[in-house]
Amino acid sequence: MATDFFTTPSWKKTSLGTSIALFASAPLEQLENQRPVLLMGGIHGDEPEGVRLAEETLAWLKTRPRSSVVPWIVIPCLNMDGYAKRTRVNGRGVDLNRNYPSVDWSPKAEKERYFPGTAPASEPEIQGVVELIKRFDPRLLIHCHSWKPMIVGTGERSKPDSLRLGKSSGYEVVDEIGYPTPGSLSRYGWHDLKIPVICIEEQDQLTDLSGIWPRFQTGMKEIFEDFGSRRDSSVGGLR
Numbered sequence: 001m002a003t004d005f006f007t008t009p010s011w012k013k014t015s016l017g018t019s020i021a022l023f024a025s026a027p028l029e030q031l032e033n034q035r036p037v038l039l040m041g042g043i044h045g046d047e048p049e050g051v052r053l054a055e056e057t058l059a060w061l062k063t064r065p066r067s068s069v070v071p072w073i074v075i076p077c078l079n080m081d082g083y084a085k086r087t088r089v090n091g092r093g094v095d096l097n098r099n100y101p102s103v104d105w106s107p108k109a110e111k112e113r114y115f116p117g118t119a120p121a122s123e124p125e126i127q128g129v130v131e132l133i134k135r136f137d138p139r140l141l142i143h144c145h146s147w148k149p150m151i152v153g154t155g156e157r158s159k160p161d162s163l164r165l166g167k168s169s170g171y172e173v174v175d176e177i178g179y180p181t182p183g184s185l186s187r188y189g190w191h192d193l194k195i196p197v198i199c200i201e202e203q204d205q206l207t208d209l210s211g212i213w214p215r216f217q218t219g220m221k222e223i224f225e226d227f228g229s230r231r232d233s234s235v236g237g238l239r
Helices: 048-062 080-085 124-136 156-169 185-192 212-224 227-237
Strands: 006-013 019-024 037-040 072-075 140-147 150-154 197-203
Touching: 006 124, 019 048, 037 048, 037 124, 048 072, 048 140, 048 197, 048 212, 072 124, 124 185, 140 185, 150 156, 150 185, 156 197, 156 212, 185 197, 197 212
Parallel strands: 037 072, 037 140, 140 197
Antiparallel strands: 006 019, 019 072, 150 197
């Protein structure tokens, strides 16, 4: 097993004081100007499938020598308090995927489970992700969810990697999830910052999570082993 990776068990704390772990291919100061791939699970605490996929991807990355994969950062579970309670929202009742400081952030919510917070980036979990995005300018943002099986690729430059995941999983690749998501990572990452975003939607309420990694491993490996895509993403300062 490779050992040249970096971990911080308490990268950030939630509003309830729960630690959030972060893992990376190198100490964070060494990843500046490297445009790492940022992968996150557990944005919604009632979606254990996304946590499992992030954890399994991380387990594979830990076995890989640093030179064999692109720079990476993984947060296996962002919404630690919601995950402990199996609730979509975090410990303060906020839907983290409506709390990003996107131009279209709105205080309105159709249902309580979509409550976007009292202000953009009001939640410490999202404040931490925004800090990472601003500091490292990731090549690609991937967040792992569960609902209806699909791969949502936002931004034209997400398409090659979205298609890899679609081919690997057999899931449909789409441009939009099908309903408005103001304050989401896709709105903030792509529409505001022009960083491509992939939302993986695994089948929800699975009784057996052991099949998730086999379904996605080929696509994930291709993404993290593709040094060519990293070079292409920065040619001419393209964003």
